[in-house]
Structure formats: structure tokens, C-alpha cells
Amino acid sequence: MKSIAHLHKTDKTNSPVASDIRNQFLQKLVKRSYFILGSLFIIIFLVGYAAVLGSANLSILEVYQTIFAKFVPGFESTSSLYNAIIWEIRLPRIVMAIMAGAALALTGAVMQGVLQNPLAEPFTLGISSAAASGAAIAIVTGAGIIGGHYLIIGNAFIFAMGATIVVYLLAQFRGMTPESMILAGIAIMFFLNAITSIVQYIGTPDQVEAVVFWMMGNLGKSTWTTIASTSILFIVVVPILIYKANDINIIGSGDETAKSLGINVERSRIICMILSGLITAGYTAFIGIIGFVGLIAPHVTRMIIGGDNRYVIPGSALVGSIILLGADTLGRTIISPVILPVGVMTAVLGVPFFLFLFLKGKKKMW
Numbered sequence: 001m002k003s004i005a006h007l008h009k010t011d012k013t014n015s016p017v018a019s020d021i022r023n024q025f026l027q028k029l030v031k032r033s034y035f036i037l038g039s040l041f042i043i044i045f046l047v048g049y050a051a052v053l054g055s056a057n058l059s060i061l062e063v064y065q066t067i068f069a070k071f072v073p074g075f076e077s078t079s080s081l082y083n084a085i086i087w088e089i090r091l092p093r094i095v096m097a098i099m100a101g102a103a104l105a106l107t108g109a110v111m112q113g114v115l116q117n118p119l120a121e122p123f124t125l126g127i128s129s130a131a132a133s134g135a136a137i138a139i140v141t142g143a144g145i146i147g148g149h150y151l152i153i154g155n156a157f158i159f160a161m162g163a164t165i166v167v168y169l170l171a172q173f174r175g176m177t178p179e180s181m182i183l184a185g186i187a188i189m190f191f192l193n194a195i196t197s198i199v200q201y202i203g204t205p206d207q208v209e210a211v212v213f214w215m216m217g218n219l220g221k222s223t224w225t226t227i228a229s230t231s232i233l234f235i236v237v238v239p240i241l242i243y244k245a246n247d248i249n250i251i252g253s254g255d256e257t258a259k260s261l262g263i264n265v266e267r268s269r270i271i272c273m274i275l276s277g278l279i280t281a282g283y284t285a286f287i288g289i290i291g292f293v294g295l296i297a298p299h300v301t302r303m304i305i306g307g308d309n310r311y312v313i314p315g316s317a318l319v320g321s322i323i324l325l326g327a328d329t330l331g332r333t334i335i336s337p338v339i340l341p342v343g344v345m346t347a348v349l350g351v352p353f354f355l356f357l358f359l360k361g362k363k364k365m366w
Helices: 002-013 016-052 060-071 080-115 127-141 148-172 178-202 205-215 224-243 245-251 255-260 265-287 293-305 309-333 342-360
Strands: none
Touching: 016 060, 016 080, 016 293, 016 309, 060 080, 080 178, 080 224, 080 245, 080 265, 080 293, 080 309, 127 148, 127 178, 127 205, 127 265, 148 178, 148 265, 178 205, 178 265, 224 245, 224 265, 224 309, 245 255, 245 265, 245 309, 255 265, 293 309, 293 342, 309 342
């Protein structure tokens, strides 16, 4: 009897269905591995290339040598001048681009998942419009809760988080459905856009110029201090959002189905949206408005590795880093020495790329 049972088990294991499942699993594993390795390679290359750009004549090998010397004992370093240029001037901008791109893309993937809307992104809730209003008020009137050097940053962050909370409160009246949250976000967005326009209208030409420049996005003022400040948000929020990926997968099957499987849909949606708003507000306050990263990166990731949010969410972070660092690097080179705002570059690259995905994509992305 034992041998018969063993034979039966072996037959089931070696059945065509089981073999197909194994093959599909291995194919997905290989594809995801190539995706991760390829993304990391592109990021490493972009770091070296972006660090070369500037008035100082540096080679890409000298850049990598200077970076590795900081972490590898006994590794020969370059001159102290090159060390200062790379570590104090160029790398802060590059690291901020990597982290901000990852944060915006990851929150875009989360929002698209919990709202079940392929056009959702961090700014769907009016976060960018709120940050712009806060910054505009600080620049034009000088009014703000936090004074001094952090006046604009503090206003932008507080307004952005305030918009997230207001959207949440408004959506409660409609049962926290995806539709109610999106509609509330759109209403807040248009209202705050009007506030920003009024503030710009009463400002001086110099003040209006400063507001417009801030709204275009800028990585040039990044320092290790600002990176440390935003890294706290990144380290706290990102692991929680990745942990919620399985809940987001289940929510994707419908609210009623998710509830029947034991998922508290409203609570999960609130947690994801508040945390997404928090990290988006943090980065937007420091670098200004940068669109399309949270919209494009999740779609690119789904096209390559499928729709499982356990892989889409962290994968989107890698793609977002590539998009933002690549856009900033292109903006620094396309009409050098003029540096184009990174928010403009993401829009210029994002719109045609998204249309290309929409028109040419043969796979179902959603």
C-alpha cells in the first residue's frame, strides 16, 4: 500500500499541470531576477555618469574610485579635491533623485492598488497642489508655522499633509470607497490651485518667479542634511507599505471579496493612503513638484514582472529611481550649461512614454 501511495504521489507531482506550474514559477523568478539586476546596473551606471557632469573634469572611473574608497578599506582614493566635489556637491543631488524617485513611484503603485485606478498617483489626492499653495504663501507673504530657513519647506509639508487628512475626512462621508477618495482629492486639487493662482496674482514679479521655479521641481539644493531628514520618512514608511502588499493584492479582487477573506478594507486603505501622503509630502516639500514618476513607474514594472504587488511595489521603487535620476541627468546635459528643472523633464519624458505604453502595450497592464 505504501509503494502504491508513493507511486500515486509521484505521478501527481510529475503531472503536466504540476510541470507547467513549476515552469511558470521558474520563468517568473528568472524574469524578476533579471529585472532587479538590470535595474540596479542602470542605477549604478547613472550614478557614475551623473557624477561626471560638471565643470570639474572627472572620468567615470575616478567617480567610482572615489565612492568605493569611502566604503572599501585599503581602496586607493582620488585627490581630496575630487573627493570634496563628488561627496559634497554631486552625490547629494544624485542620492536625493534616487530616493525621491523610489518614494514617489512606490506610493504611486500603492495608490493604484488600493484605489483600483490605473491613473492614480501620489498627487491624485491633491498633495502637490497643497504643497504648491503652502510654498506660494510662504514665498509671497512670508507667513508660515515654521519660520527661518525652513519656512517654505515647513509650509509645503504641512499643507500637503493637511490636504491628505481633509481628503480622508471628506471621503468618510461616502464610506471610504476609491471613488469618494479620488473625487475628494480632485475637489481639493482644484480649490488649492485657485488659492495658488490668487497668491501669485498679488505677488511681485520676483516672488511669482520664485513660486514658479519651486513648482517646477529642483534637486539642486539637496544636501546630506535634507537627505537625512527625508530618509527618516523613507525608512519608517516604505517597509510598512511593502508589508501591506498582500492586502493590496486581495483588495484588488473587490472590497466584498477582500472583506470575506478577513481583510479590513477601510483600515488598510486609510493606512496606505495616509502613509503615501506622508512620504510624498516629505519629498515634495524639499524638492518641489515632480509629476509622472508615480504614474509611469508602476505601469512599466507591471509590464515586465506582472501584477503581483509584492513585487510591483518594490520594483516600482527601482524604476522610479531610474526615471527621476535619468530625467535630472538629461536636464543637466540637453542644453548645458543651462539646467532644466527636473519636474519639467519628467513631464516631457512621461507624457509620450505613457502614450507609447498605452498604444503599443500588448500585455494587459491592469
